[in-house]
Structure formats: structure tokens, C-alpha cells
Amino acid sequence: MARILAALSGGVDSAVAALLLRDQGHEVVGAYMRTWMHEEGSAIFADCPWERDQADAKAVAETLGLPFHVLNLIEDYRSRVVEYLVSGYASGTTPNPDCLCNREIKFGVLEDHATRLGCEFVATGHYVRRRDNPDGSVDILTGADPNKDQSYFLALVRQENLRRALFPVGDLLKPQVRELARQARLPNADRKDSQGICFLGHVPINAFLEQYIPNQPGPIISTTGRTLGAHHGLHRFTLGQRHGIGVPSNTDHKAYVVVGKDRERNALVVAFDEPDAPGLWGDTFTVRNLHWTNQTFVDSEKLNLLARPRYRDPSVPATLSLNSEDSQSGELIFAEPQRALASGQVVAFYDGEALLGGAIYA
Numbered sequence: 001m002a003r004i005l006a007a008l009s010g011g012v013d014s015a016v017a018a019l020l021l022r023d024q025g026h027e028v029v030g031a032y033m034r035t036w037m038h039e040e041g042s043a044i045f046a047d048c049p050w051e052r053d054q055a056d057a058k059a060v061a062e063t064l065g066l067p068f069h070v071l072n073l074i075e076d077y078r079s080r081v082v083e084y085l086v087s088g089y090a091s092g093t094t095p096n097p098d099c100l101c102n103r104e105i106k107f108g109v110l111e112d113h114a115t116r117l118g119c120e121f122v123a124t125g126h127y128v129r130r131r132d133n134p135d136g137s138v139d140i141l142t143g144a145d146p147n148k149d150q151s152y153f154l155a156l157v158r159q160e161n162l163r164r165a166l167f168p169v170g171d172l173l174k175p176q177v178r179e180l181a182r183q184a185r186l187p188n189a190d191r192k193d194s195q196g197i198c199f200l201g202h203v204p205i206n207a208f209l210e211q212y213i214p215n216q217p218g219p220i221i222s223t224t225g226r227t228l229g230a231h232h233g234l235h236r237f238t239l240g241q242r243h244g245i246g247v248p249s250n251t252d253h254k255a256y257v258v259v260g261k262d263r264e265r266n267a268l269v270v271a272f273d274e275p276d277a278p279g280l281w282g283d284t285f286t287v288r289n290l291h292w293t294n295q296t297f298v299d300s301e302k303l304n305l306l307a308r309p310r311y312r313d314p315s316v317p318a319t320l321s322l323n324s325e326d327s328q329s330g331e332l333i334f335a336e337p338q339r340a341l342a343s344g345q346v347v348a349f350y351d352g353e354a355l356l357g358g359a360i361y362a
Helices: 012-023 050-064 074-090 097-116 174-183 205-209
Strands: 003-007 027-034 068-072 121-123 128-132 138-142 218-222 227-231 256-262 267-272 281-292 302-308 316-323 326-339 346-351 354-361
Touching: 003 012, 003 097, 012 027, 012 050, 012 121, 012 174, 027 050, 027 097, 050 068, 068 097, 074 097, 097 121
Parallel strands: 003 027, 003 121, 027 068, 218 267
Antiparallel strands: 128 138, 138 354, 218 227, 256 267, 281 326, 281 354, 302 316, 302 346, 316 326, 346 354
């Protein structure tokens, strides 16, 4: 049996993860992470339910008879996740802070705290499965529940951190998790799942960015250069966005969609949302910051694999050609065109149900 740090978020998934480990006979220590939304003076988070999250996490630990710790990770979030998010939007990209949060915080900084508390492993409520290999390496497999699979969000996590990670609910379906929570009379058994960016919760991204990026008004133009309106800042928009552009549909009720950003002119480029909208669809993309969850998968400079373009998209066949002079970048060619893949977003790679790693669209 092992001493395990269970990351309790206040939600039912992490609570059941701790329950399962306790019932298996492990020595489980509960921990709640204080993150950016707990920052004093951050008025934008005044209505965030973090107090309930922390209270629910503590109540779960008490119900299960676990020691409980509140860990202050505010500064780590600021330097490793929040600054990454803000700088990404400021530079015109659409970053994915959830993937970075997993790599740097949940399977990074949190493991340092686990060591300090004498714990060998860190357990979370992620819907993924762990496979231990004969050589001592660990693979991440997609979760048993296809509607809850969260392997995409672990695409950038390092192998040395995965070796210390446990995912007790990965073999379960969500209804089974709920039922286990009810049987154990956990106080959050029927609590709704959280939504939104990891540390923002229900706070709109633009409301958050307003605190850090000043407005830079500019024109909204068509692909032919015709001015259609005005915007308050390119950082407020992403490729493929249809709502909140500020340009009404035309007389034929055709909606506009964002197809590009002209940074030299500070112009937002839009077109009608049609299959032939220029810049909206593509099959070939440059990717950077290539990362492999297990290096044993990489055996050539050209790989045929499955790629999940974004979290809610299905994995599709693709070919990744590595840059011979820079192993951290390459060219990704999808077998079929993909819609609105924005610079800064993450693509996850698979071999069947096994997560290979991921990269960021350049």
C-alpha cells in the first residue's frame, strides 16, 4: 500500500478517486489547491464559488476520514499559467491554459508538495487510464467513458510526472462515479460538473483579459478589404468565432465568422461562414513545442498517427513530419480538412487509445 496525495477540487470525480483509493487500503491525504481565483483584491472573482469548492473538498475529506491540507499555489499559477495565458492572447494566439495547468501545476508543483507530505503518488479525478510498461515507463490511455475522456488535457505532461500520477476513476463511466458517491454519502455526490478554464471557472475570458490587456480598437474588414465595422482589440477574438463579432448578418441571413487577424493593420478579418471561407479550413499545419508523453513511441522523422485537433473533436488520421533540424517542430497533415484551428491551441496525438503526446499550432 502507498501514501497518496489526493487532489480534491470540491467536485465529485476527485472525491470518488479518493474514496476508491481509501477503500483499496492506501493511506490517502486530501489536498485542496488555492489558485489564482483566490488572489486577494481580484474583484473579478468575487462571485466565483471557490469558497464552496474548498468547503466541499474539506467535507469530503472529513467524510472519508482523511487528513486535509489547503495548499497555496497562487504564485505558481501566476508565473506558470496566468502569465502564459495573458501573453498568448496579447500576441494574437489562442492559448490553452488547461493543458499547461496540468503539466505545470497538477502534475508538477503539486507533486513537489506531495513529496513534502511524504506521499509517493498524486491522484486526480481525470477520466484517463494508466498503463504500466515492463520498462518502467507509463502510458496514458483514453478514459473508459468516451463522453468524459480527458486524455487530451494531459498531452503535454512529462513522463517523469506521469509515473507518480494515479487516475482511479478512469475505468468508470460518469453515472457509476455518481452512484459510488451517493452510496458513500459524499456531500458533493450530486454537485454539477464545473465548466470553463481551469482557474477562471465561469468568469468570461474577455472580462479576465480586460484586467491585463488594454483595448486597441481597429477595423473589422472582409477578405477583400472592405470595412464592415470596428473592434476593441484583436485579443478578444479567435479563429472560427461567430458570436460577439459585432457585425450583423447580411440580407441573406449569412453569418460572419472570424477567418484571420491582420496585425499590421490591427484589423479583424471576417467572411461568411461557408465551406469555402478563405482561411477557415485547412489540412496542413505547422506545429511547435512537440512533446511526447513516452519517448519510446518516436522511432522516425515521419509518423502516421491519430490527431485530436481540439478537445471535443474526434481523433482523425494524420501524418506528422518532424523538422530534421529542430525536433520540437514539424508539419502536421490531416487526412481531412479541419475547421478553425487557431495558433496557440493544442493538438493531441494518439496510437489507438494510447496518448502519444501533443504540440501547439504555430
